[in-house]
Amino acid sequence: MDRLPEEANATGQRIPFKALKTRDAITTAGYGTDPNVITPKTPWDPLLSRHQLKMVAALSDIVLPGTSEFAAPSKIGICNFFNEWLSAPYKTQQSDKDLIFQGLDLLDRESRRLYWVGFLWLGRKRKARVLDAVIAMSGDARKFFARFRYLLVGGYFTSDMGFAAIGYKGNVPLQSFAPVSADVQQIIDDELRQLGL
Amino acid sequence: MGAQEPFDIVIVGSGAAGGMAAYDLCKAGFRVAVLEAGRDYDPGTETPMFISQQKAPLRGAATPDKNNGYYDATVDGGTTVPGEPYTTAADSEEFSWWRPRMLGGRTNHWGRVALRFGPYDFKPRSRDGLGFDWPMEYDDLAPWYDRVERLIGVTGRPEGIENTPDPPAGVMLPPPPPRAYEIVLTRAFEKLGMRVAAIRAAILTQPLNGRAACLYATACTQGCSSRSNFQSTTVLLPEAQGTGNLTIVCNAVVHEVEIDATGKATGVNFVDRHTGDQGKVNARCVILAAGAFSSARILLNSKSTLFPNGIGNSQGLVGKYIMDTVEFTVRGRIPLLERLPARNDDGIFTPHIYVPWWLYQEQRRGELDFPRGYHIEPRGGRRMPTMGIGGYLDAQDATYGHGLREQILQKYGSYISLSGEGEMIPNEKTFCELDADTKDKWGVPVLRFHWKWGEYEVNQWKHQQLIFGQVISSLGGTVTSGPAEMPIGGAAVHEVGGARMGMSDTDSVVDQFGQCWAVENLFVLDGATFVSSPDKNPTLTILAIASRGSARIAELAKRGEL
Ligand SMILES: Cc1cc2nc3c(=O)[nH]c(=O)nc-3n(C[C@H](O)[C@H](O)[C@H](O)COP(=O)(O)OP(=O)(O)OC[C@H]3O[C@@H](n4cnc5c(N)ncnc54)[C@H](O)[C@@H]3O)c2cc1C
Ligand code: SF4
Numbered sequence: 001m002d003r004l005p006e007e008a009n010a011t012g013q014r015i016p017f018k019a020l021k022t023r024d025a026i027t028t029a030g031y032g033t034d035p036n037v038i039t040p041k042t043p044w045d046p047l048l049s050r051h052q053l054k055m056v057a058a059l060s061d062i063v064l065p066g067t068s069e070f071a072a073p074s075k076i077g078i079c080n081f082f083n084e085w086l087s088a089p090y091k092t093q094q095s096d097k098d099l100i101f102q103g104l105d106l107l108d109r110e111s112r113r114l115y116w117v118g119f120l121w122l123g124r125k126r127k128a129r130v131l132d133a134v135i136a137m138s139g140d141a142r143k144f145f146a147r148f149r150y151l152l153v154g155g156y157f158t159s160d161m162g163f164a165a166i167g168y169k170g171n172v173p174l175q176s177f178a179p180v181s182a183d184v185q186q187i188i189d190d191e192l193r194q195l196g197l
Numbered sequence: 198m199g200a201q202e203p204f205d206i207v208i209v210g211s212g213a214a215g216g217m218a219a220y221d222l223c224k225a226g227f228r229v230a231v232l233e234a235g236r237d238y239d240p241g242t243e244t245p246m247f248i249s250q251q252k253a254p255l256r257g258a259a260t261p262d263k264n265n266g267y268y269d270a271t272v273d274g275g276t277t278v279p280g281e282p283y284t285t286a287a288d289s290e291e292f293s294w295w296r297p298r299m300l301g302g303r304t305n306h307w308g309r310v311a312l313r314f315g316p317y318d319f320k321p322r323s324r325d326g327l328g329f330d331w332p333m334e335y336d337d338l339a340p341w342y343d344r345v346e347r348l349i350g351v352t353g354r355p356e357g358i359e360n361t362p363d364p365p366a367g368v369m370l371p372p373p374p375p376r377a378y379e380i381v382l383t384r385a386f387e388k389l390g391m392r393v394a395a396i397r398a399a400i401l402t403q404p405l406n407g408r409a410a411c412l413y414a415t416a417c418t419q420g421c422s423s424r425s426n427f428q429s430t431t432v433l434l435p436e437a438q439g440t441g442n443l444t445i446v447c448n449a450v451v452h453e454v455e456i457d458a459t460g461k462a463t464g465v466n467f468v469d470r471h472t473g474d475q476g477k478v479n480a481r482c483v484i485l486a487a488g489a490f491s492s493a494r495i496l497l498n499s500k501s502t503l504f505p506n507g508i509g510n511s512q513g514l515v516g517k518y519i520m521d522t523v524e525f526t527v528r529g530r531i532p533l534l535e536r537l538p539a540r541n542d543d544g545i546f547t548p549h550i551y552v553p554w555w556l557y558q559e560q561r562r563g564e565l566d567f568p569r570g571y572h573i574e575p576r577g578g579r580r581m582p583t584m585g586i587g588g589y590l591d592a593q594d595a596t597y598g599h600g601l602r603e604q605i606l607q608k609y610g611s612y613i614s615l616s617g618e619g620e621m622i623p624n625e626k627t628f629c630e631l632d633a634d635t636k637d638k639w640g641v642p643v644l645r646f647h648w649k650w651g652e653y654e655v656n657q658w659k660h661q662q663l664i665f666g667q668v669i670s671s672l673g674g675t676v677t678s679g680p681a682e683m684p685i686g687g688a689a690v691h692e693v694g695g696a697r698m699g700m701s702d703t704d705s706v707v708d709q710f711g712q713c714w715a716v717e718n719l720f721v722l723d724g725a726t727f728v729s730s731p732d733k734n735p736t737l738t739i740l741a742i743a744s745r746g747s748a749r750i751a752e753l754a755k756r757g758e759l
Contacts, residue, residue, distance in 0.1 A: 030261070031260075031262055033262050033263070033272070033273045033274065033275070034236070035254075035262070035267065037245045037253075038245055040252050040254060040267065041254075064597070084254065088254070090260045091261070092260075093255070131597070146592040150587030153587050153590070153601070154585070154586050154587045155256060155584075157605065158582050158583060163581070165602075165606075166582055166606060167539040167606065168581060168582055169541040169579065170414055170542065172247075173413070177373045177411075177413045177544050179374035184377055187536060187538075191381075191533040192381065192384050192533075195671070195672060197671070
């Protein structure tokens with residue numbers, strides 16, 4: 001960990017917590033009503049500071065740890081996803097940005113209260129304890145957790161690797177679409193029989 | 198364009214109706230101009246096949262710029278079109294109007310469910326005294342359905358279900374086998390007394406007319422570069438262009454039909470959407486196919502000494518009796534689906550089965566508190582993950598860590614949705630008119646909408662809720678969608694009515710061929726002419742009516758009667 005929490009963000013500007021609302025007036029345009037869908041591009045600038053990106057990575061790996069088969073979110077570019085999402089000029093994303101920025105801040109504050117150092121400096125167990133403390137709060141803190149998790153699982157399982165991790169088998173060209181296999185049919189029949197159908 | 202003018206025929210709009218008319222009339226040897234408000238669009242090079250959500254901004258999620266997601270084929274439109282507003286009257290129920298601005302219109306991103314209307318659907322008033330009868334019968338349209346289906350390719354299986362016509366042998370393409378979740382749902386549907394039918398989808402399950410069969414991957418709403426589903430831009434317009442008789446003018450926003458002193462149409466006036474320049478295309482015959490409400494708007498804006506209230510509007514019928522579908526969706530989770538092994542559920546994008554309306558007898562006996570039916574389109578399976586995956590988790594449940602991954606993996610594929618598509622009966626309080634105050638960016642008056650669902654639609658919607666809950670619980674599942682709300686008017690995008698057809702100029706704007714009573718060389722060939730809005734999604738019928746109307750135009754023109 002090379003930086004302390006209240007550092008400059010990527011554009012060199014400090015982001016004072018309370019001033020977040022005024023940044024709603026971001027004028028970056030969206031991708032418009034006729035974007036190139038063959039070679040997609042994201043036109044808006046990423047807003048997250050290096051510290052925030054590290055917070056996102058650390059929290060993501062606690063909330064959705066990797067397995068021996070499928071990498072942790074931080075290893076598959078979840079930070080880029082959050083950076084793109086939270087910097088987007090649309091209303092949903094703007095309100096997510098407020099909630100998530102404040103939540104990340106809260107994690108750090110809670111971490112300092114409990115352990116006297118910022119969240120990033122903690123080991124895995126303590127990070128989880130800080131998260132538990134935030135989850136136990138009500139209101140926006142709880143909303144932050146639920147929304148962060150929502151975005152995280154969305155971002156993770158819509159990644160190319162996430163498709164494999166969730167067991168999505170489609171998106172491949174087929175000559176014909178096969179009927180369900182005999183074993184699947186068997187399970188269906190057994191299940192339905194139990195329901196009296 | 199000057200050299201070729203006057204054209205034999207000018208068509209406004211290039212979607213289902215405009216594309217169909219262009220196809221038929223170019224093949225019949227007429228020199229045709231198609232004016233399209235949106236930009237040129239080439240599905241061959243612009244369709245994202247085998248997408249990666251990861252490459253799309255925001256993982257492809259819907260935004261105010263792309264209301265149905267990043268990869269959806271809609272160009273320059275959706276629920277708002279920049280510079281082309283519409284308004285909703287203060288006392289109206291909520292209303293929404295979906296418009297694209299691209300060659301091929303909504304056929305590029307429609308859902309491809311292609312159902313025929315049945316015999317009852319043309320005579321609703323004779324059956325229950327409500328709404329209006331069509332000036333034609335099912336048998337009048339049947340050959341045109343056959344023709345259109347042979348051309349575009351529609352799946353199906355002979356079912357012998359009441360008011361759900363089976364095409365003659367050899368017309369239907371084989372339906373795809375049901376997906377696992379559809380087999381499961383079928384048992385629940387049948388237990389509740391419904392008949393399950395193979396889907397009728399405008400998707401090729403085998404090669405047809407030089408087009409390749411479906412690849413069973415990629416959502417049809419993104420378009421299809423292998424031309425395996427029906428799009429005006431892949432099936433109709435290229436063939437029409439092949440005749441050498443077609444001129445397409447894009448970015449041409451038509452605002453009026455011009456009339457001469459004798460009351461004949463001389464052509465249409467348009468504005469170039471980029472330069473704002475005014476233009477006119479002269480033609481011997483004018484066809485409006487801009488989408489039902491847009492065609493009504495053009496009629497209303499075509500004011501002259503002869504037609505001070507707009508063409509065909511002497512009875513005040515233009516813009517009246519507009520309709521949509523009572524489209525209502527319930528989502529649920531069926532835990533038994535969790536126990537099925539992983540498999541590819543992509544299939545042909547649409548559901549592979551559907552449930553036609555099944556309670557005609559009960560309605561006849563007066564056992565239901567609504568007179569018109571709905572069909573059910575069930576969706577589900579292990580489809581391409583979207584940002585909606587986060588919705589698997591209850592916000593109150595604080596699970597994280599390995600348990601979170603387990604929960605997602607377990608629930609994936611166990612969700613289904615049941616969409617009812619129900620008939621709406623036309624009513625006096627649902628209409629559109631010109632807004633006295635609001636104009637589009639070129640100064641042309643826009644439409645103001647008035648929407649009101651009738652009591653029968655509300656009752657039908659309650660029935661949908663009840664039945665969908667029963668289906669889900671009979672499979673041991675739970676409803677996961679929130680509190681039910683009456684659908685928003687227009688949101689089903691089954692936009693019909695506004696220039697209805699009828700038996701005479703006192704009860705209608707056009708005749709059964711779309712020929713305008715007031716101006717004999719003006720035709721309306723899109724859904725504006727619909728007299729009722731049966732539960733069956735409208736597009737196949739729009740195509741059939743446009744084809745029938747085009748044949749009539751060809752006949753009249755050849756007899757020198759236009
Ligand atoms: C997401 C979605 C799913 C759907 N699913 C189904 C389905 O499963 N089954 C079904 O039957 N239907 C479905 N529909 C409806 C279907 O798309 C329409 O019924 C059909 O496209 C209507 O054909 P149309 O030719 O009347 O209009 P369109 O296809 O919209 O074509 C009209 C064209 O006219 C152009 N135009 C408009 N105004 C002007 C003007 N002033 N000057 C010049 N050009 C103009 C428009 O830009 C457009 O290109 C769906 C629609 C949507 C949006
Ligand atoms: S499902 Fe088939 S028809 Fe539809 S886009 Fe994919 S390949 Fe084309």
